[in-house]
Amino acid sequence: MSHPQAERFREQARGCRNLGSRMYDGLLRRLADDLDAGGPSVAVLSGHEHDPGPSGLALRLLGSVHRLVLERRAGALAAFYPTVGGTWDPEHGWPVFRELLAEQPEAVREWLDRPPQTNDVGRSAALMTGLLEAGRRRPLPVRLFEIGSSGGLNLLVDRFRYVGKGGALGPDDAPVVLDPAWAGAPPPGVVPRVVERLGSDVMPIDVRSTEGRLALTAYVWPDQVARFERLRGAFRIASGTAYDVRRQAAGDFVDALTLQAGTTTVLWHSVLWQYVAVEERARILARLDELGAAADEDSPLLHLFAEPTRRTPDSPHEFLVCAHSWPGGGRRRILGTMAPHGLPVTVE
Template sequence: MDLETAFRNQAEACGRLGSPMYAELLSRAADDVVDGGPTAAVLAGYEDEPGPSALALRLAGSVHRLVLERRAGAVAAYYPSVGGTWADEPGWAAVRELLADQPDAVREWLDRPPQTNEVGRSAALLGGLLELSAAWPGRPVRLLELGSSGGLNLLADRYRYRTRDGRDVGPRDSPVVVEDAWTGPVPTDAAWPRIVERTGSDVLPVDVATTEGRLTLTAYVWADQVHRHERLRGALAVAAQVPPQVRAQSAGDLVDAIDLEAGPDGALTVVWHSVMWQYLDRAEQDRVRSRLDALGAAASDDRPFAHLFLEPTRRSPDEDHEFWVVLESWPSGGAPVRRFLGRSRGHGVPCDWERAGAGDPAPA
């Protein structure tokens, strides 16, 4: 995929996901690439980057970082995240001038993957955990996350969620309230998950206890989506009280180290992840998949195991990829059962819950 196509695709996606500012910004950046302007100069050497590497979002995050650090001059006046107001013509002109004047500063972040650590995705994941809580009531939960970034979704049980029909679940005093979390029959009356272990892994973990770590996560939140910035600030406050443990290791290394016999008696071990699978190469995906199947085969009623994820997934070969919440479990260590619990969005909300059901066989 060439740069122009990648940027136009990302611009369209931003528009669908409620960011008219980034839709316009990246569309104009695509035009500038075609015209050989400052955007093309900044991206020189990245022409062969694949679409899943999200180069457009890496560029947007790098510019946003300079705005947050007060290094972007006139650009800040157009960024809602710092009190500005976006306007297409002057806003793009200011960004284009920044790319021309500070290309090296912009390039500083182009080699790192976007690490939004989107707290809204906790709704999709927590909904799956409620399904598990309904199936295994009262079980202590060992929660392990792949691609954790700053580990904020490991704190999903510390956030409050509000359904579209007005039901509230979760701690009443949480500084995070995920509005419009779910529609449909999510089991909000299930026992609240009792998480006794929460561990994540990331090849480039973000330390949310540091100024640099908080800046990193903030920079990758789209600048005109103020509600997401509010959720992030609340989650960072929770993390200050309950620091997430995120190891600097690959997804494969984390799953290889899982011991189902560890933890308290009867513990339910859950591996989850959200919008990170595309960043693993095929060999790493196969390694993780093989280990998950081995863990499932070793599971028992006394030591159950589940795999829960929110990723672009096809429910059937003739359907398009959508952001499905998928739960895989291995009853009594038998054949895996895959359940499509609900459709979500890239940023997690709203999540349209469908069913728990008996599930569909996982593909071979």
């Protein structure tokens, strides 16, 4: 008899494969088979048999195991994890992974009630695309606000270096280099001066703490080492940059936004909208319209986002990079498309 979560694990495996993780593709397919066979994964997932698909149970399980590897609590499994210097081998790695589930089920279960936390700084390429476009229209300092901010690393957007064909933007010595940030040449413009950085999240991560850094690192897919290195670089920048992420729902956070003369107020989010209730989305958009009605050339408002979005009601979902700006009525402009983890952005 098929386990209730087995097919969801296979679906997530296909997603990981499409996003370039052969390691997680193979592990999740084997985990699905192990669930159907009544293996040790069944006991690990006891009580989670009917968790809904959007809860990301498969990624929660893999993140919990990765955390044990990073904490040096996974024994021989570390030899197969590239993030600690190992090499993934699907034939030899799976038996060791399965043995960990059998020997330490409670340790693996410790993080199963936590939602996956991702703060992929690659998505800052989409944010920078919007900021450059806004700066060409109105060259003002930026007040940057983010909902679904996690650890707030995208609030450091101006501290990263962005490389495109034939050019680059940002500090030469930046610990984070996004390459290629764009599929072609960098968009024209100057990196803006960010004068305020504030985020919100219902479960914020403090990246200045060991626990916070561990949480974000554990949810990076271990065979995607470039993402891991970008995250480590962003931690270094965060340690020396003033910003804050509040424990606050997105609707409450946006309700408190105000405009400020002489600056562009930017609200940004990425791969968040699907997790926000319909009523809260409507509330956020209504508040932005209200703020937009008060915006002028000296205190403009910009809503930037990179979300799975349809161009038309009948179009497939794409990761569109979009802008709504005021004054000007808040009409949506499609600036480009991004890869799911951010890089590269294709400017339109």
